[in-house]
Amino acid sequence: MKSRGYEILEHPADLGISAHGESLQEAFEEAARGLMAVILDPATIRPHRAMPVSVAASDPQQLLVRWLSEILYLYDGQRFPCAEFSIHELGPTWLVATVRGEDLDTARHHTRLDVKAVTYHQLDIQEGAGHARVRVFLDI
Amino acid sequence: MFKHIDRYRHLIPKSYKAGMLIDGLVFADEHLLPQIEADQTKDQVANVATLPGLVGRSLAMPDAHQGYGFCIGGVAAADLDEGVVSAGGVGFDINCGVRLLSVPADAREVAGMIEPLIHQLFRDIPCGTGKKGAVSLGGRELDSVLHDGAAWAIRNGYGTDEDLARIEEHGRLESADPAAVSNRAKDRGHVQLGTLGSGNHFLEIQRVDEVYDEEVASAFGLQHDQVTILIHSGSRGLGHQVCTDYLDVMHDGMKRYKISVVDRQLACVPIGSQEGERYLKAMAAAANFAFANRQMMTHWAR
Numbered sequence: 001m002k003s004r005g006y007e008i009l010e011h012p013a014d015l016g017i018s019a020h021g022e023s024l025q026e027a028f029e030e031a032a033r034g035l036m037a038v039i040l041d042p043a044t045i046r047p048h049r050a051m052p053v054s055v056a057a058s059d060p061q062q063l064l065v066r067w068l069s070e071i072l073y074l075y076d077g078q079r080f081p082c083a084e085f086s087i088h089e090l091g092p093t094w095l096v097a098t099v100r101g102e103d104l105d106t107a108r109h110h111t112r113l114d115v116k117a118v119t120y121h122q123l124d125i126q127e128g129a130g131h132a133r134v135r136v137f138l139d140i
Numbered sequence: 141m142f143k144h145i146d147r148y149r150h151l152i153p154k155s156y157k158a159g160m161l162i163d164g165l166v167f168a169d170e171h172l173l174p175q176i177e178a179d180q181t182k183d184q185v186a187n188v189a190t191l192p193g194l195v196g197r198s199l200a201m202p203d204a205h206q207g208y209g210f211c212i213g214g215v216a217a218a219d220l221d222e223g224v225v226s227a228g229g230v231g232f233d234i235n236c237g238v239r240l241l242s243v244p245a246d247a248r249e250v251a252g253m254i255e256p257l258i259h260q261l262f263r264d265i266p267c268g269t270g271k272k273g274a275v276s277l278g279g280r281e282l283d284s285v286l287h288d289g290a291a292w293a294i295r296n297g298y299g300t301d302e303d304l305a306r307i308e309e310h311g312r313l314e315s316a317d318p319a320a321v322s323n324r325a326k327d328r329g330h331v332q333l334g335t336l337g338s339g340n341h342f343l344e345i346q347r348v349d350e351v352y353d354e355e356v357a358s359a360f361g362l363q364h365d366q367v368t369i370l371i372h373s374g375s376r377g378l379g380h381q382v383c384t385d386y387l388d389v390m391h392d393g394m395k396r397y398k399i400s401v402v403d404r405q406l407a408c409v410p411i412g413s414q415e416g417e418r419y420l421k422a423m424a425a426a427a428n429f430a431f432a433n434r435q436m437m438t439h440w441a442r
Contacts, residue, residue, distance in 0.1 A: 014206070058391070058392055061404070062388060062391070066388070069384055073324055073327070073328065073381070076328045076377045077324055077327030077328040077330075077377065077381070078327065079331070111338070113338060113339065114268075114337055114338040114339055116232045116233060116339070116377075116380040117232040117380045117381075117383060117384050118384070119208045119232075119405060120208075120387070120403075120404035120405050121208045121209070121403075121405055123404070137208075139208060139232045139233075139380070140339045
């Protein structure tokens with residue numbers, strides 16, 4: 001297995017993302033990559049413009065949901081699909097990141113799926129020495 | 141285990157799971173029941189039964205299947221004084237629903253035209269996946285949509301007053317308050333008004349292939365072999381964001397009201413609490429967005 005990456009979990013009624021990395025930071029970044037790949041083909045998104053993102057939450061679960069909800073909002077509310085995600089600081093209840101993407105161009109960006117929301121359904125965060133894994137399900 | 145009351149009613153007794161305050165009840169026949177048992181539906185019905193202040197039973201309709209927190213097809217009634225409201229219970233797709241349009245033609249008349257008709261409908265009605273809708277609204281105008289629902293659409297030329305008489309609640313929930321809807325939700329809604337969406341949303345040309353109740357069918361202007369158009373859509377990103385926002389508001393509020401839930405998607409607060417009342421106003425506003433949305437697509441379909 002690669003040291004970091006994500007896989008899309010497809011069940012009849014669900015679509016989930018399982019993401020892993022050497023740190024929780026990497027796993028969170030991979031989860032964001034997975035989310036964007038569900039929405040559109042990431043190869044079509046050019047990382048032209050940087051956007052600062054900071055998220056605060058009341059616990060790590062909410063932090064993960066809010067982080068991914070932020071990426072979803074940038075796409076769905078700001079029409080700004082992202083291709084690159086770097087988290088600079090990650091605490092139990094906050095994170096500071098920079099994401100890179102570009103303005104939505106419907107000629108090049110073809111939506112694969114409308115994601116309605118990031119859910120708490122079977123949400124899981126595992127962190128060990130040199131390894132972290134998160135799992136999250138999306139309402140589609 | 142289920143306690144089978146009769147062929148169609150299956151009880152989940154309080155003893156099924158710790159914390160259940162009321163029984164669960166699933167409506168299903170012998171074909172549906174195995175499907176319902178195959179996923180987490182039963183546990184979700186039981187989980188809902190742990191919420192405070194519910195009356196009667198935690199119900200699952202025959203279309204029940206696994207959802208988020210509540211199962212899809214899950215129904216629970218809460219006592220107005222003692223009960224709770226759950227944003228996850230209402231769901232991400234606030235006022236997801238259908239409009240059925242009766243077309244004055246029978247299937248034979250349109251037999252060779254289905255494909256061009258579908259192409260035309262596809263051109264006239266934006267799916268909205270990534271595309272901007274056919275209208276773009278300023279902040280104030282969106283607030284009018286949230287406040288007035290389908291009536292806003294009629295006022296702006298999408299249909300006639302007669303349509304309102306055919307929509308539940310006349311296409312408007314009066315308790316809506318646009319101020320209870322976050323700017324993020326409004327951002328998602330701005331470009332999506334008048335769009336269908338993807339996932340389980342669709343627009344179909346259909347045919348009435350069997351009439352079960354002549355009287356009801358004729359009241360709806362339907363007869364055998366008639367062509368209809370069914371539009372299935374909801375409040376789009378605006379409603380999804382309202383749910384996302386209030387799941388967190390309710391989760392944080394639960395500590396204050398000393399409520400705990402077995403599944404975080406069931407986060408809830410007392411109906412009469414400040415958070416509960418504000419959610420209901422935002423929910424009504426999102427519902428109005430959905431009413432306007434379906435009305436616009438109805439107009440374009442015509």
